[in-house]
Amino acid sequence: SQQGEEDPQALSIQEGENATMNCSYKTSINNLQWYRQNSGRGLVHLILIRSNEREKHSGRLRVTLDTSKKSSSLLITASRAADTASYFCASGGSNYKLTFGKGTLLTVNP
Amino acid sequence: SAVISQKPSRDICQRGTSLTIQCQVDSQVTMMFWYRQQPGQSLTLIATANQGSEATYESGFVIDKFPISRPNLTFSTLTVSNMSPEDSSIYLCSVDSGNPDTQYFGPGTRLTVL
Numbered sequence: 001s002q003q004g005e006e007d008p009q010a011l012s013i014q015e016g017e018n019a020t021m022n023c024s025y026k027t028s029i030n031n032l033q034w035y036r037q038n039s040g041r042g043l044v045h046l047i048l049i050r051s052n053e054r055e056k057h058s059g060r061l062r063v064t065l066d067t068s069k070k071s072s073s074l075l076i077t078a079s080r081a082a083d084t085a086s087y088f089c090a091s092g093g094s095n096y097k098l099t100f101g102k103g104t105l106l107t108v109n110p
Numbered sequence: 111s112a113v114i115s116q117k118p119s120r121d122i123c124q125r126g127t128s129l130t131i132q133c134q135v136d137s138q139v140t141m142m143f144w145y146r147q148q149p150g151q152s153l154t155l156i157a158t159a160n161q162g163s164e165a166t167y168e169s170g171f172v173i174d175k176f177p178i179s180r181p182n183l184t185f186s187t188l189t190v191s192n193m194s195p196e197d198s199s200i201y202l203c204s205v206d207s208g209n210p211d212t213q214y215f216g217p218g219t220r221l222t223v224l
Contacts, residue, residue, distance in 0.1 A: 031211050040200055042114075042215040043153070045207075088152060092211040096141055100153040 006089055012107040019076045021104040023089030024069075031092040032065055032072045036085045037103075043088065046074075079108045112137050112205055114216035122222045123193055130189045131219045133203035138183035140206060143213065144176070147200040156201075159186045193223045 006023045013019055025032070031050045035043040049056045049065045049072065056063050062075040076083055086105050090098040113136040123129050133142065141160060145153040156176055157165040165178040179187045190197050200220050204213040 033212065035215075040147075040218065040220065042202060042217040043204075045212055045214070048212055096206055096211060097143075097155060097158070098211075098213060099155075102152045 006087070006101045006104045008104060009102070010105045010107070012109065013079055015079060015081055015108055015110050017079055017108075019079050019083070019106055019108070021074045021087055021089075021106070023072045023074070023101050025072075025089075025091045025099075025101075026070065027091075027093075029067075029091045030094055032063075033090045033092060033098065034061075034063060034072075034074045035088045035090060035100075037088065038085045046087075048092075076106075079106075081108050081110045084108045112139065112207065112214045114203065114205060114214055116201075116203060116216040116219050118219060119217065120220040120222075122224060124224055125194055127193055128189055128191045129193065129221060130187050131201055131203075131221075133186045133188070133216055135184045135205050139208075140183070142180060142186045143204045144178060144186070144188045145202045145204065147202060147218070149198065153202065156188070190221065193221075195223045197221065198223045 031048050033048045034046045037043045047058045047061050047063050049063050060077045065072045084107050086103045088103045089101045115134045117132045144156040147153045155168050156171045157167045159165045159178045159180040161180045161183050177189045200218045202218045204215045207214050
C-alpha cells in the first residue's frame with residue numbers, strides 16, 4: 001500500500017513568509033492531493049494534481065509533483081495566521097481510496 | 111460541495127461499551143468512507159461503505175469491531191464495539207465529491223475511552 005511521508009513534521013514561520021511542505025509516496029498514483037486540518041477537526045481539500053501534471057496553482061497555493069522521485073511539494077505564499085493548521089498529502093489510486101501522509105503542523109506567528 | 115455532519119461531535123465512554131457514530135450528507139453520494147485518526151497521527155481508512163452492499167474493510171479492521179450501516183445514499187453509521195482506551199481517536203466520515211478522487215470530510219467525532 002502507499003504511504004505518504006511529509007517533511008518537515010512541524011514548521012513555524014512568521015506571517016508574510018512562505019511555507020514549503022514536502023511529501024513522498026511509494027507506489028504509482030493517479031493523483032496527489034493536499035488537505036488542511038484545523039485543530040483536530042475535519043479535513044478541507046486544498047488542491048489536487050494529477051500524475052501527468054507537474055505544477056498547479058490555486059490562489060496562494062502552489063503544488064508540484066515529481067513522479068520520477070515520487071514526491072510533491074506544497075508552497076503557501078504570503079502566509080497568514082489563519083493558515084495555522086496541519087497539512088496532509090494524500091495519494092489517490094484507481095479505486096477512489098486515499099492514502100494519507102503523516103502531516104506537517106504549520107504554525108504562522110503574527 | 112457536500113455538507114457533512116457527524117453525531118456526536120465528541121464523547122467519553124467507558125471500556126467495554128459501544129458507540130455508534132452517525133454521518134449525514136446533504137446530498138446523495140455513491141461512496142462514503144470512514145477513517146480513524148489516532149492522537150497526533152494521520153488518517154487511516156477503516157472501510158468503504160456503499161449503499162446496498164456490505165462495507166469493504168481495510169487490512170487490520172474487522173466488521174465485528176467496526177460494524178457499518180449504509181441504509182441510503184445520504185446516511186451511514188459506524189459503531190465502535192467493545193471499546194478499549196486504544197480506540198480513543200477522532201473518527202471521520204467522508205464522501206466522494208463527484209469530481210474524480212476528491213473527498214469531502216465531516217467535522218469528526220472525538221472519542222475518548224476511559
